[in-house]
Amino acid sequence: xxxxxxxxxxxxxxxxxxxxxxxxxxxxxxxxxxxxxxxxxxxxxxxxxxxxxxxxxxxxxxxxxxxxxxxxxxxxxxxxxxxxxxxxxxxxxxxxxxxxxxxxxxxxxxxxxxxxxxxxxxxxxxxxxxxxxxxxxxxxxxxxxxxxxxxxxxxxxxxxxxxxxxxxxxxxxxxxxxxxxxxxxxxxxxxxxxxxxxxxxxxxxxxxxxxxxxxxxxxxxxxxxxxxxxxxxxxxxxxxxxxxxxxxxxxxxxxxxxxxxxxxxxxxxxxxxxxxxxxxxxxxxxxxxxxxxxxxxxxxxxxxxxxxxxxxxxxxxxxxxxxxxxxxxxxxxxxxxxxxxxxxxxxxxxxxxxxxxxxxxxxxxxxxxxxxxxxxxxxxxxxxxxxxxxxxxxxxxxxxxxxxxxxxxxxxxxxxxxxxxxxxxxxxxxxxxxxxxxxxxxxxxxxxxxxxxxxxxxxxxxxxxxxxxxxxxxxxxxxxxxxxxxxxxxxxxxxxxxxxxxxxxxxxxxxxxxxxxxxxxxxxxxxxxxxxxxxxxxxxxxxxxxxxxxxxxxxxxxxxxxxxxxxxxxxxxxxxxxxxxxxxxxxxxxxxxxxxxxxxxxxxxxxxxxxxxxxxxxxxxxxxxxxxxxxxxxxxxxxxxxxxxxxxxxxxxxxxxxxxxxxxxxxxxxxxxxxxxxxxxxxxxxxxxxxxxxxxxxxxxxxxxxxxxxxxxxxxxxxxxxxxxxxxxxxxxxxxxxxxxxxx
Numbered sequence: 001x002x003x004x005x006x007x008x009x010x011x012x013x014x015x016x017x018x019x020x021x022x023x024x025x026x027x028x029x030x031x032x033x034x035x036x037x038x039x040x041x042x043x044x045x046x047x048x049x050x051x052x053x054x055x056x057x058x059x060x061x062x063x064x065x066x067x068x069x070x071x072x073x074x075x076x077x078x079x080x081x082x083x084x085x086x087x088x089x090x091x092x093x094x095x096x097x098x099x100x101x102x103x104x105x106x107x108x109x110x111x112x113x114x115x116x117x118x119x120x121x122x123x124x125x126x127x128x129x130x131x132x133x134x135x136x137x138x139x140x141x142x143x144x145x146x147x148x149x150x151x152x153x154x155x156x157x158x159x160x161x162x163x164x165x166x167x168x169x170x171x172x173x174x175x176x177x178x179x180x181x182x183x184x185x186x187x188x189x190x191x192x193x194x195x196x197x198x199x200x201x202x203x204x205x206x207x208x209x210x211x212x213x214x215x216x217x218x219x220x221x222x223x224x225x226x227x228x229x230x231x232x233x234x235x236x237x238x239x240x241x242x243x244x245x246x247x248x249x250x251x252x253x254x255x256x257x258x259x260x261x262x263x264x265x266x267x268x269x270x271x272x273x274x275x276x277x278x279x280x281x282x283x284x285x286x287x288x289x290x291x292x293x294x295x296x297x298x299x300x301x302x303x304x305x306x307x308x309x310x311x312x313x314x315x316x317x318x319x320x321x322x323x324x325x326x327x328x329x330x331x332x333x334x335x336x337x338x339x340x341x342x343x344x345x346x347x348x349x350x351x352x353x354x355x356x357x358x359x360x361x362x363x364x365x366x367x368x369x370x371x372x373x374x375x376x377x378x379x380x381x382x383x384x385x386x387x388x389x390x391x392x393x394x395x396x397x398x399x400x401x402x403x404x405x406x407x408x409x410x411x412x413x414x415x416x417x418x419x420x421x422x423x424x425x426x427x428x429x430x431x432x433x434x435x436x437x438x439x440x441x442x443x444x445x446x447x448x449x450x451x452x453x454x455x456x457x458x459x460x461x462x463x464x465x466x467x468x469x470x471x472x473x474x475x476x477x478x479x480x481x482x483x484x485x486x487x488x489x490x491x492x493x494x495x496x497x498x499x500x501x502x503x504x505x506x507x508x509x510x511x512x513x514x515x516x517x518x519x520x521x522x523x524x525x526x527x528x529x530x531x532x533x534x535x536x537x538x539x540x541x542x543x544x545x546x547x548x549x550x551x552x553x554x555x556x557x558x559x560x561x562x563x564x565x566x567x568x569x570x571x572x573x574x575x576x577x578x579x580x581x582x583x584x585x586x587x588x589x590x591x592x593x594x595x596x597x598x599x600x601x602x603x604x605x606x607x608x609x610x611x612x613x614x615x616x617x618x619x620x621x622x623x624x625x626x627x628x629x630x631x632x633x634x635x636x637x638x639x640x641x642x643x644x645x646x647x648x649x650x651x652x653x654x655x656x657x658x659x660x661x662x663x664x665x666x667x668x669x670x671x672x673x674x675x676x677x678x679x680x681x682x683x684x685x686x687x688x689x690x691x692x693x694x695x696x697x698x699x700x701x702x703x704x705x706x707x708x709x710x711x712x713x714x715x716x717x718x719x720x721x722x723x724x725x726x727x728x729x730x731x732x733x734x735x736x737x738x739x740x741x742x743x744x
Contacts, residue, residue, distance in 0.1 A: 099362075099366075103362065103365045103366070106287055106290060106365050107290075107291060107294070107365070109287050110285075110287030110288045110289075110290050110291035111291050113285050113287060113288040113291075114288045114291050114292065117283075117284045117285055117288040117289075118279065118284075118288075118292075120282075120283065121278075121279040121280075121282035121283060121284050122134065122279070122282075124212065124282035124283060125212055125215075125216060125278050125279065125282050126212065127211070127212040127213060137213060137216045137217070140206075140213070140217065141216070141217055141220055141221070144199045144202055144203060144217060144221065145199065145221075145224065147198055147199065147202060148194075148195040148196070148198045148199035148221075149195065151194045151195055151197075151198040152191045152192065152194055152195040153191075154194075155190060155191045155194040156190075156191035159187065159190050159191065167180070167242065167244055167245060168180045168244050168245055169244065170243075170244050177244070177245055177246070177247055178247060180245050181236045181237075181239070181245055181247060182236075184235075184236065184245070185232060185233075185236050188232050189232070192225070192228055192229070192232070195225075195228075196221075196225050199221045199224075200218065200221060203217040203218050203221060204218075215278065215281075216278065219274050219277070219278055220271070220274065222274070223270045223271050223274045226270050227263070227266060227267045227270055227271075230262075230263065230266045230267075231263055234258075234259050234262055234263060235259070238250065238255040238256075238258055238259045239255065240252070240255045240256040240259045243255075253314070254311075254314055257310070257311055257314070258311075261307040261310065261311075264303065265300065265303050265304060265307065268299065268300060268303055269300050272296040272299060272300065273296060275296075276292050276293060276296050279292065280292065290364055290365055293364055294361050294364065294365075297357060297360060297361065297364075298357065301353055301354070301356075301357040304353050305350050305353055308346050308349045308350055308353070309346060309350075312345070312346040315342075315345060315346075316342035316343060316345065317342070319338060319341055319342040319345065320338065320339065320342050352375075352379065355375065356375045356376065359375055381430050384430075385426065385427070385430055388426055389423055389426065392419070392422050392423075392426070393419045393422075464518055464521040464522055465518070465522075467518075468514055468515075468517075468518040471514055472511065472514060475507065475510050475511075475514070476507070479503045479504075479506070479507050482495060482499055482503055483495050483499065483500060483503055500568070500569055500570075502562060505562070505585060505587075508587075520533070520534075550603075550605065551588060553605045554588045554589065554603045554604045554605045555587060555588055555604070557604040557605045557607070558585075558587070558588065558589075558590075558604035561604060561607065561610075562585070566607075566610050566612065567582050567590075567610060567612055568582065569582050569583070569584065569585060570582060570614070571612055571613075571614035571615070572595075572612075572613045572614045572683070572684065573592070573610050573611060573612050573613065573614075574610075574611040574613065575602070575606075575607045575608060575609060575610045575611065576606075576607075576608050576609070578592055578600050578602050578606075578607075579592070579594065580592035580593045580594040580595065580598075580599075580600060581593045581595070583599070588603060588604065589601050589602055589603045589604060590602055590604070613683060613684075614683040614684060615683060616683070617657050617680055617681070617682065617683065618680070618681060618682070618683045618684075618686055619678065619679070619680050620678070620679055620680075620681060620686035620689075620690055621663075621676060621677065621678045622676075622677055622690065623666055623674045623675065623676055623677070624674070624675050624677055624697065624708075625669065625671070625672045625673065625674050625675075625708060625709035625710075626672055626673055626675065626701070626706055626707065626708060626709055627671075627672045627673070627707045627708070627709050628672060628673060628709075629707075630672075630673070630705075630706045630707055631705075631706065632665065632673070632675070634704060634706065635662065635675065635701070635706050636662045636675075638697070638700045638701065638704060638706070639660060639661060639662040639677060639697065640659075640660075640661050640662065641700075642660060642693060642696045642697060642700060643659035643660030643661050643679065643693075644659055645696070646659065646660060646689060646692065646693060646696075647659040652685075652688075652689055652692065654682075655681050655682045655685040655688075655689065656679065656680075656681055656682075656689065657680040657681060657682070658678075658679060658680035659679060660677060660678075660679040660689075660693050661677070661678060661679070662675055662676070662677050662678075663675075663676040663677070663678050664676060669709065670711075671709045671710060671711050671712060672708075672709020672710075673709065677693075679693075
């Protein structure tokens with residue numbers, strides 16, 4: 001028994017010792033590791049070096065539990081789609097009653113606190129002087145504004161006298177109007193800067209830092225400057241008093257209405273928010289602060305509603321007018337959905353303003369991130385879509401247009417297909433943007449990845465498209481400017497034939513290169529590996545080069561012929577059995593119009609030894625036959641006088657380089673003397689001038705007794721009456737067999 005008691009005593013002592021040691025280890029256990037909320041990757045190693053093994057195990061266990069909980073929540077979460085969207089809507093509706101009651105309680109309590117809070121804040125804003133202090137501050141503000149206005153007037157008068165405003169001509173292109181607007185904006189910024197410097201400098205000079213008076217003056221002076229800047233920007237875009245400078249295609253009445261109302265809304269918004277900010281910073285309780293913010297937002301919303309009601313008739317008429325431009329469908333459109341939209345559009349606009357205000361008010365009362373910007377951006381997306389669609393359609397038509405009536409129909413069909421494809425891609429991109437704004441969960445995992453890729457690459461896509469459009473516009477403007485007639489020192493100068501030949505080809509080549517590069521950039525932006533595409537294109541190009549040697553020879557030959565300036569559009573050339581006027585030059589062949597009408601399509605490689613008959617000048621030489629008894633010197637003088645007359649004729653003077661003249665006796669013929677006549681003219685004009693010269697020579701020779709040679713037979717020997725019938729018959733046969741002369 002004694003032994004058993006000793007054993008129990010030893011066991012109890014061991015238990016106490018173990019418990020004490022455990023308690024001591026527990027007391028000595030390290031505190032849990034604290035991880036900063038924002039930890040940079042470079043600081044991870046430094047944090048781990050400061051932890052003990054026990055703290056590291058605790059941190060790892062905590063992280064593993066969080067990861068397991070996140071994975072469990074992800075597995076329990078629906079995979080997306082419209083089912084998840086409906087679940088979220090249901091949950092929102094279930095909690096909407098409690099949310100509305102909580103917000104109502106905040107508004108009711110804040111409304112009760114607002115009068116006392118405003119009185120206390122106004123006293124602090126006035127520097128403890130009450131209404132008299134506010135009056136003094138307003139008087140001081142008026143004095144500062146007067147000083148700033150004086151500085152603005154002086155600077156504007158001096159600056160404007162040296163830089164007079166230049167109004168663009170009526171119907172000027174957008175680039176000219178935009179440049180004029182920028183110049184006008186720069187001219188207005190300088191006086192405004194003088195106003196801002198003078199007023200703010202005086203406010204800082206007259207009032208000490210941190211005083212209520214300086215805060216009052218600086219706040220409202222800042223508001224005046226902001227409203228002034230907004231007015232300048234509105235004048236740049238709307239130009240209510242200068243229709244020629246207006247950037248937007250609006251009528252005078254619409255531009256004036258938008259300018260007045262937008263300026264009112266901006267001014268009221270700025271000064272209301274500044275006033276609310278001054279009162280809130282003076283010490284307004286939170287709930288009264290929220291009610292004050294809601295009141296300012298409600299005033300701005302009411303002004304927007306008034307603006308919508310004020311322009312409902314004008315916009316309704318514009319909607320009907322756009323339908324009237326649709327051709328035969330305009331009558332049905334007026335009595336259909338377009339007429340209904342014109343009559344009811346303002347209800348939807350007011351509903352939108354109210355919905356945006358409610359979203360904003362709810363986010364303010366809940367003190368959470370506001371969804372108002374998502375609502376505004378969504379409507380902006382919907383308004384931008386038709387503008388982008390029209391802009392892209394015009395750009396496609398512009399790029400495909402060639403100006404040749406025979407190919408416009410085919411190009412129109414291709415452009416319509418491209419426009420539809422771009423419209424679908426644009427709709428997908430804009431829908432993805434709206435999805436990102438509102439964070440809808442309507443896609444499954446694969447769709448979400450595609451959406452993230454599209455949205456993430458949206459900037460690259462937009463940049464590539466904008467650069468392509470700008471590049472094409474620069475190319476088009478540059479080439480069109482070189483091809484258009486221009487006036488130099490009062491003389492209209494037309495583009496050369498070489499420019500009219502090479503520049504259209506260069507435009508086609510550059511459009512193809514630009515389109516290929518843009519497509520490659522777009523594919524690369526959305527994550528497509530274009531390396532295999534480039535390698536495949538190289539292999540295909542190599543195969544085409546080996547398999548189509550004639551095609552390659554045609555293209556290369558054409559390139560060198562154009563570089564050698566062998567021919568141009570509109571020139572008459574002869575090459576082997578081909579001759580005609582060059583009508584068009586393609587990549588592989590050219591089209592020749594024969595002077596009798598047929599059109600030859602000749603590959604470049606078949607052109608051998610090109611004879612260009614339309615370059616610089618041409619010398620025309622022809623013979624005139626006169627009788628042996630004619631006065632050659634007199635004939636020379638007559639021909640020279642005729643050449644001088646033709647050179648002085650306004651109808652032919654520009655085409656004659658060297659006038660008509662006789663070079664001398666060419667040959668002695670059987671029936672007369674052949675004299676050579678020569679003149680130098682512009683290519684292709686020698687035939688017209690030669691016909692005119694022949695008619696004048698015939699008339700002059702007849703009047704001066706110079707006879708043209710023609711085949712004759714002189715019979716001599718014996719009396720005329722005794723000439724035998726055989727001799728007469730022989731003479732007649734000789735005359736009949738003789739060939740006619742060139743001049744006959």
